[in-house]
Structures are given as C-alpha cells and as structure tokens.
Amino acid sequence: MKKKLISLLLSTALAATLLAGCGSSAADTAAPAADSGAQEAAPAADDSAAADTAAPAANAGGTTYALVTKSAGNPFMERMASGFQEAIEAQGGTVVIQNPEAATPDAQISVIQSLISQGVSSIAVDGNDANALTAVLTEASNAGIKVLTLDSDVAPDTRTVYCNQAGVSQIGETLMEAVYDLTGGEGDWAILSATSQATNQNAWIDAMKKLMESDSKYAKLNLVEVAYGDDEPQKSTDQTQALLQNYPDLKVICAPTTVGIAAAAKVLQDQKSSVKLTGLGLPSEMAEYIGDDDAHSCPYMYLWNPIDLGRLAGYTSIALVDGTITGAAGDKFTAGELGDYTIEEIDGSTQIILGPPFKFDPSNIDEWKTVY
Amino acid sequence: MKKKSVGQFLSESREASLVIVLIILLIVVGIINPSFLSFTNIRQIFLNNTLTFLMALGMLCVMLTAGIDISITSTLAFAGMSIGLLQKYNILHNTFLLFVIGAVIGIVCGFLNGIIIAKGHVAPIICTMGFMYIWRGMAYVISNNNWASGMDVAGFSDFGKDGAPGPYIILIIAYIIFFVVMKWTRFGRRIYAVGSNTEAAQVSGINVDRTLTGVYTIMGFLAGLAGVLSVSIYASAQPNMQYGKEMDVIAACVIGGVSMSGGRGSVAGTFLGALIIGIISKALPMVNIPNFWQNLIKGVIILAVVILNVVTQRTMERQNLLRREM
Secondary structure (H helix, E strand, O other), X not given: OHHHHHHHHHHHHHHHHHHHHHOOOHHHOOOEOOOOHHHHHOOOOOHHHHHHHOOOEOOOOOOEEEEEOOOOOOHHHHHHHHHHHHHHHHOOOEEEEEOOOOOOHHHHHHHHHHHHHHOOOEEEEOOOOOOOOHHHHHHHHHOOOEEEEEOOOOOHHHOOEEEXXXXXXXXXXXXXXXXXHHXXXXXXXXXXXXXXXXXXXXXXXXXXXXXXXXXXXXXXXXXXXXXXXOOOHHHHHHHHHHHHHHXXXXXXXXXXXXXXXXXXXXXXXXXXXXXXXXXXXXXXXXXXXXXXXXXXXXXXXXXOOHXXXXXXXXXXXXXXXOOOOOOOOOOEEEOHHHOEEEOEEEOOEEEEEOOOOEEEOOOOHHHHOOOO | OOOOOXXXXXXXXXXXXXXXXXXXXXXXXXXXOHHHHOHHHHHHHHHHOHHHHHHHHHHHHHHHOOOOOOOHHHHHHHHHHHHHHHHHOOOOOOXXXXXXXXXXXXXXXXXXXXXXXXXXXXXXXXXXXXHHHHHHHHHHHHHOOOOEEHHHHOOHHXXXXXXXXXXXXXXXXXXXXXXXXXXXXXXXHHHHHHHHOHHHHHHOOOOHHHHHHHHHHHHHHHHHHHHHHHHHHHOEEOOOOOOOOHHHHHHHHHHOOOOOOOOOOOHHHHHHHHHHHHHHHHHHHHOOOOHHHHHHHHHHHHHHHHHHHHHHHHHHHHHHHHHHHO
16 A cells, blocks of 8 residues: 555656646646546647646646547648637636547547546547447546537537537538539539548538529539548549549539548649539648639639637637536627627537638638648 | 460469459440540559559568568658658758658668568568558658648649659659569579578578568668659648558559468569559449449459469469379
C-alpha cells in the first residue's frame, strides 16, 4: 500500500513537472487529477494543440471541453479545431482536441472512450458514421458528459444538438441552383461524392434529388450518376475520368466534397474539357481552378467558414455545460461575436444552423485562398 | 525436339497465361463499354497507375529475396509530403531538385530497412511494419495538419499533367533498366541466387547482406520517386496519400507470377501483373458496376488470376518432370 502511494505521488510529481515544462497557460497548471490522465490527454497528431491539452485540472475552475474531429492531417478539420479552441479559451475553459488517425468510426470510438475516462465536461463530435457511434456516445451521456455534433451528424437521440454548417435543404438548393445555372437549365450532370456512407454527403445528395423531382424548373436536368471517390485523389481521378468517358454529353459535375472537387478540377482542367465543375471546396485547394474562362474548370463553388463552425460548436459546448441551453428546440443563446442563435427543429432533430453557404468566385478567391 | 501444341505452349509459360487473361479482360470490358479501348483511356491506365507500375519493380526485387516491404506507401507519403511542403513554403520550386530530394529520402528510408533486415536478421514483414508506422507518422508530423495542393504545387504539377510525357518516360526507362539488370547483370543474378537458396548463395561467395541491403534501398528509391510523382500527378500532397496502396503493388507482383517464397519472378510478369491491376481499377467504374461491388470483384479477379497462375506452374513442373523421366 505504502509503495503504491509513493509511486502515485512520484508520478503525479513527474506529470506536474512535465506540465510546467510544457509551458501551458498558468491558470490551468493545477495538478492533474490522476496519474494516467496526463498521457492520454495528448492528442494523436496535433502538435499545435499539445501544449494546451496536457491534462484536465482536478479543481472546478478548469472545465474541459473536448472536440473529436473526423481525422488527423486535414486542413478543414484543423481550421475547425482552431475556431473551437479559440472560442473556449477566450472564456477561460480548457480544450482537448482529438484527431483520430483514420476517418473511421472505430478510430473515433477509441478516442471517445478515453475522453470519457478522463471525465471531460462536453464532447463535440464530427461523426464518421451515423449509427456506429451510438453505444459510445450513450455511454458518454450516461456519464454526465454533454454530447453534441458538428459538421457531420450522428443518430439524433445520442446527442443533444447538432451544429450544422448550413441547412441540408439550403445546401441542396444552392448546389441545385448552381447546376441549373452552369448547364443552362438542361442536360446531363453527375455527382462526385466522398464515401457512400458519409452522412452529410448523402443528406445533400438526397436533398438535390428531391428538389429535382418536386420542382418542374429542374425537369430538363438529367442526373446520370452518383460516383464515389472515397475522398482519395487517385480514386476520385479514376471516377472523374470514367464519368467523362461514359457520358459524352455531360455538362456539369457537382462534387460536394473538398478532396473530390480538387481531383475533378485537375482532371477537367488538364484535359481542357468543356465540362464545368461546382460543389463544395476549400478556397486554398481550388484557387488554381476557379475562373470564368475556358482555361479554368470551376466557375464558382461554395463552402462555409470552418473556423466559424468550430467557434459555434465551442460556444454551444459552453452553453450546454453551464446550463444556458439543454438542447431542446427553442433554446436561445449568444455565440460570442457570431451573434444570437436559436435551436431549431429540422427534419425531426434539433439543430443550430451556422448560416447560408458562402460563394467563392473569381472576384473573391484571391482574398480567401490564404485564409483556409 | 517435337512440335508443341498451342495448349502446351500456354501451359508452359506463365507470362503467356497472363497475356490470355489480359486479352479476355480487354474483350469483356471492350464489349460492355467500347470507349474503354480508346487511346486516351489506355494512356490514362498507365498514368493513373504509374506509382503501382514503378513500385512493383522494387517489390519484384524484394520478393525475389523472399522478403516483403509493406512500408513503401509510408515512404511515398513521407517523401511526397516533404517535397510538397518545400513548395508550399516557397523554399524550392525546381522540379529536378525536388525529384532528387524525394529520391534521396526514399533511399535513406529503404537503406534503413535493408540494414536492419540484413544485419539484424529481423523478419522483413516486422521491420517494414515498424517503418510503415514511422514514416506515415513522420508524414503527419511534418505536415502539421496542412496539405500542399493546387496553387502550392503549380508548375511542378505540369510534369505529371494528363498528357505530359514525364511519367511515361520515367516508366519506360525504369522498365528497360530493370529488364537489363535482372537478366544480364551480376547484381540481378545475385538477387535470384539469394532468393532461391540463401545458403548456397553464401557458400558460393555472394555477399548476401549487401545484396539484401541493396534490394531494400532500391525499393526505397522507387517509393521516394513514386512519392514525388504522386504529388505531381494528383497536384496534392496529403499525409494519408496512397494509404493502403502497398497491397496493390504486392498484388501486381503476385498476379505477375512472383513467388512469395523467393527466387521466382520476372520483369515482364510484373509488368503484366501491374497492367492487370490497372485495368481492373480503371474498368470497374466504366462498366457500371455499383461502387459497393467494386472491391469485391477486384478481390475475386486477383484470386482467380493467382489460382490460374499456380495451376500453370504445377503443370509446368509436372511436364518438366515427365520430360526428364523419358
């Protein structure tokens, strides 16, 4: 018993020394709660955040808010995490950012489990699968942790609220309108998506399909195929080339995914194809391909601001933890500089919508390509 | 010597059986979608699979020594990410120098594999598994959550642009060099000797350690080169690039008749194996096979070809035996 106590003390001291060495902000450098917590809290592959995430403090002063992204090594996720971190640190909270090594639900399950054992106050998840996370998120809620989602949702009854970058129908309408505009109102078009089970991709594609059926304006448009590039440049390239070869009358490709749209843009531009491209893409990735003339493959595209989306999730986490909102429809709160938000009931689930998608075209791409 | 029937000829040459498989594949796909056999399409098969074609040559050498290297796509990502970042942060934009740097990174990675396997007598799959995680991890660490793409690699990506000759020239040169080296040089014959019987090779004065180290270094060099090419062809450097694609390279070799137990395999067979892999991945989306089925069918085709290969091999051996008895 004595030995155990000594070793516990020693490891606590060691962890505290490490913490001090890390140079994290003075306010949070209280002794870590448990000896094992210190190592687990360090994120898998995020150097920038490492200093701030060393360990959750034991006293009530430091509430810890966690964010689980889709995967490491993705600039969109990185910007989102930076917004989240900024919003929470401005309010004096501690942030833990976990980037799973692969964009799979099982990788997320293991990081969420370690967050539960660390006893964080809230977990914001960018779901890699709608249903696979159900068990682990229910476990988190049972442990008293506030669970919310952002970017890509999970099953609605396993989380309190979903921070949606833009309403599904809003994105569907915007993209459909872009396809209508670029095709001139009639002809063949195709979709290049990410993986076939990506929750948000499928929701947007469904919204576009429904619009085509319900609105006679789109009656002359013919969606020839939904291809899946799995968010891999090589496979997206293969799929784009196959679309061009299989459908000689193709006029427009719509790629609502950042990897897919960049791969397709390169294929179209290299081949000097007359097929036009639109969709959702990162400005820094797409700057090379955006232009009105024939030399560029993408006249315009859309996206939201990932930094703002992260901020919104940060403020929502704080509001959930301090009890300002419970996640019920009609709850109102202020998300710092983003303004006032109300939780809405959309498609049978509670959501907070960031705002309409932002249009990137030749007039503003130069100013945005350096931002994200 | 009596005349051989066509059937006999085919069952005696593994490459010939692969050519038959290839022709059947092309006919089937060509009937379903005639545009598959267009010049552009054939050209793109080579372009999109440049990396598989290139790395299969290294994997051939490694597998001839009864080894395997599963760290290649990690080496590729590390080299690719490095040269991507050099451009992103405007340190270097010279295409030739970027190729040299990528190749040097690959050589270092491969040399480490080789030295540990040869001198440390660590099983190749274990050693390369370690480096698989290490180099992939390094790619993530140096990327620091950034990608290099689009405008970052503008100019450099012209080298691998669809229609530019660069990647094809590299492939042709690589295949010619390897064909010559494996068939007619002392180094090439040593690789075969080490693979078919290590002890006999040692006794006959071959420096086994040096041959092994050389083989893995060559593999690393090709993987580094593939990393640079990948960034150029896809105009994108991401830390997870070509994740899991080492299996395509190994599959190309296995389909091409390279034996996992060493000593058997040829450059021509490897080429045909890589070509079959390339045709499969290009053809499946074009014959309107639903996405969910594509991987499944790819697996079935790989198994079918390998089984055919093994059967051919057996018949070959049996016939050789019979001939000796007579």
